[in-house]
Amino acid sequence: MIDWFHPSIFFIFGAFLIPFLRGKVQQAYLMTIPVLAILSVAFMTQGTFWTYSFAGTPLVFGVVDKLSVVFGWVFTIASLIGIVYALHVKDNGQHMAAFLYIGGSLGVTFAGDYLTLFVFWELMAFASAYLVFAKRDQKAIEAGYRYILVHIFGGVCLLGGIILHYVSTQSIVIGPMVNDGSLSFYLMLIGVIVNAAVPPLHAWLTDAYPEGTVTGAVFMSAFTTKTAVYVLVRVFPGTELLVWMGTIMALYGVVYAVLENDCRRLLAYHIISQVGYMVAGVGIGTDMSLNGSVSHAFAHILYKGLLFMGAGAVIEMTGKRKLTELGGLYKTMPITLCLYMIGGFAISAFPLFSGFVTKSMVVAGASHDHRPWVALLLTMASAGTFLHTGLKLPYYMFFAKDSGIRAKEPPKNMLIAMGMAAFMCIGIGVFPGPLYKLLPFAVHFDPYTGDHVTSALGILMFTGLGFFMLLKKLDPEPTVSADTDWVYRKGSRVFMWFVNKPIAIYETYLSNIYDTWFTKFTLFFSSFLARVFDVRLIDGCVNGVANFFMNLAQTIRVSGSGLVRNYAFTMLLGSVIILTYFLFS
Numbered sequence: 001m002i003d004w005f006h007p008s009i010f011f012i013f014g015a016f017l018i019p020f021l022r023g024k025v026q027q028a029y030l031m032t033i034p035v036l037a038i039l040s041v042a043f044m045t046q047g048t049f050w051t052y053s054f055a056g057t058p059l060v061f062g063v064v065d066k067l068s069v070v071f072g073w074v075f076t077i078a079s080l081i082g083i084v085y086a087l088h089v090k091d092n093g094q095h096m097a098a099f100l101y102i103g104g105s106l107g108v109t110f111a112g113d114y115l116t117l118f119v120f121w122e123l124m125a126f127a128s129a130y131l132v133f134a135k136r137d138q139k140a141i142e143a144g145y146r147y148i149l150v151h152i153f154g155g156v157c158l159l160g161g162i163i164l165h166y167v168s169t170q171s172i173v174i175g176p177m178v179n180d181g182s183l184s185f186y187l188m189l190i191g192v193i194v195n196a197a198v199p200p201l202h203a204w205l206t207d208a209y210p211e212g213t214v215t216g217a218v219f220m221s222a223f224t225t226k227t228a229v230y231v232l233v234r235v236f237p238g239t240e241l242l243v244w245m246g247t248i249m250a251l252y253g254v255v256y257a258v259l260e261n262d263c264r265r266l267l268a269y270h271i272i273s274q275v276g277y278m279v280a281g282v283g284i285g286t287d288m289s290l291n292g293s294v295s296h297a298f299a300h301i302l303y304k305g306l307l308f309m310g311a312g313a314v315i316e317m318t319g320k321r322k323l324t325e326l327g328g329l330y331k332t333m334p335i336t337l338c339l340y341m342i343g344g345f346a347i348s349a350f351p352l353f354s355g356f357v358t359k360s361m362v363v364a365g366a367s368h369d370h371r372p373w374v375a376l377l378l379t380m381a382s383a384g385t386f387l388h389t390g391l392k393l394p395y396y397m398f399f400a401k402d403s404g405i406r407a408k409e410p411p412k413n414m415l416i417a418m419g420m421a422a423f424m425c426i427g428i429g430v431f432p433g434p435l436y437k438l439l440p441f442a443v444h445f446d447p448y449t450g451d452h453v454t455s456a457l458g459i460l461m462f463t464g465l466g467f468f469m470l471l472k473k474l475d476p477e478p479t480v481s482a483d484t485d486w487v488y489r490k491g492s493r494v495f496m497w498f499v500n501k502p503i504a505i506y507e508t509y510l511s512n513i514y515d516t517w518f519t520k521f522t523l524f525f526s527s528f529l530a531r532v533f534d535v536r537l538i539d540g541c542v543n544g545v546a547n548f549f550m551n552l553a554q555t556i557r558v559s560g561s562g563l564v565r566n567y568a569f570t571m572l573l574g575s576v577i578i579l580t581y582f583l584f585s
Contacts, residue, residue, distance in 0.1 A: 060112025085417035131216025158191025238285025249276025254384030289365030310340030328402030
């Protein structure tokens with residue numbers, strides 16, 4: 001009997017069977033794998049599994065506790081929704097990359113040691129990069145290269161921290177780390193917050209996600225940043241630096257969303273904003289704030305996936321993604337509009353939607369920990385989220401000025417996937433109890449108090465009123481906002497100029513010196529050695545020895561002519577020489 005089965009196995013090994021299947025059989029197979037993974041999570045028992053020894057160090061592939069199980073649940077559920085959304089895609093490469101990406105996320109979730117975590121971490125990075133490259137246009141290829149380079153940097157930092165941690169502790173077991181100011185602590189933290197898209201290490205997200213494929217962006221919105229949140233909860237709870245990093249993230253994403261015209265780039269900035277709540281909750285480090293971070297990650301994966309699916313449906317059916325190019329789609333895509341708005345209400349923390357019962361737990365955790373400024377700033381960020389994701393984007397995409405586009409609803413599988421996510425967003429909002437039971441700590445929080453409901457509705461209603469009063473001021477502009485990606489975009493140009501100009505000129509100068517002086521000197525010296533040492537000395541010795549033996553042989557040949565008088569003369573001469581030697585010795 002197998003007492004535990006790693007759910008990532010279904011995806012990682014299952015990915016390689018995809019190219020051999022076709023049509024309905026392939027679609028059935030694609031849906032079967034996440035269902036099996038969901039079942040494996042459902043029947044898990046807590047404990048440590050699949051422990052192996054490598055070079056005297058234990059590797060643990062399966063640590064099952066409440067924290068890993070709750071992320072296992074949401075990752076497998078999101079995988080099913082994302083795969084249903086992508087059933088119409090005929091590109092086997094995208095399906096394989098998505099499977100490997102999901103498998104990597106689950107591998108990180110259940111890893112019990114840092115080496116195992118790192119291997120799955122890198123699998124996630126390279127598999128997800130393909131979902132950007134798969135779009136196969138120039139912008140996507142460039143964004144994909146930038147994406148993978150940033151993640152390689154993060155992976156190197158993480159690995160360097162792991163090695164230093166092992167050298168100092170002789171252990172790679174995953175567990176909470178104390179901020180001792182060591183280089184290993186900060187290297188590992190940097191490696192993780194790169195994936196969490198913490199500013200200023202965040203621009204890879206808003207650079208790559210809008211350029212990914214329609215279906216690939218849905219998977220990307222679910223796994224990378226939330227896997228990083230999982231590792232932060234597991235390894236860095238109570239790290240004070242994360243409180244302010246997360247709070248800045250929440251506001252930073254909202255501010256940049258104001259400036260955005262690209263619908264998926266706007267949503268990408270709100271990923272940064274929402275992950276900020278989770279990062280801040282990890283930094284606060286109390287049971288309530290950690291529960292808030294975990295539950296908000298769970299809700300965020302579902303509603304952000306729904307939002308990306310709604311925007312992706314519009315892009316799929318219109319070929320447009322700029323808000324200035326859209327409008328009037330409510331006439332022909334009403335189902336997409338309704339489903340998108342459920343995600344918009346969820347991310348805006350409307351009562352009876354999932355964000356309301358999770359995001360507010362983080363804010364309450366800040367208040368209970370006597371951090372009023374953090375609670376206030378996070379509340380302000382929530383109002384900004386409703387302003388842009390819940391109002392601005394759907395208004396200019398589906399209403400506003402009629403663009404003349406008469407697109408129809410997307411394929412049924414896309415609508416079904418959106419319906420599944422919408423159902424979860426409402427279900428969690430109305431019945432938060434099942435989610436709360438999954439959380440790592442006991443929950444002592446009631447979101448549906450009269451004070452909380454009325455204050456939330458008041459903030460949201462006044463935000464909506466402000467939106468319509470300032471509508472003309474919020475019109476999207478066909479511009480591109482400069483972010484921290486400007487540094488490495490421009491920096492790469494400066495680097496290439498430096499390589500092609502100063503370094504190339506310097507190298508040419510050195511080459512000329514080499515060719516002019518060193519090469520000529522080498523040729524002269526080698527010629528001198530060949531002429532003097534080789535010809536006169538070596539060849540002279542060899543030729544002299546050869547001449548000596550040739551003359552000796554000639555003499556011996558004469559003495560051995562076969563004539564008796566020659567033999568007699570030789571014997572007589574030899575006798576005289578021997579006699580003389582004895583007489584005078």
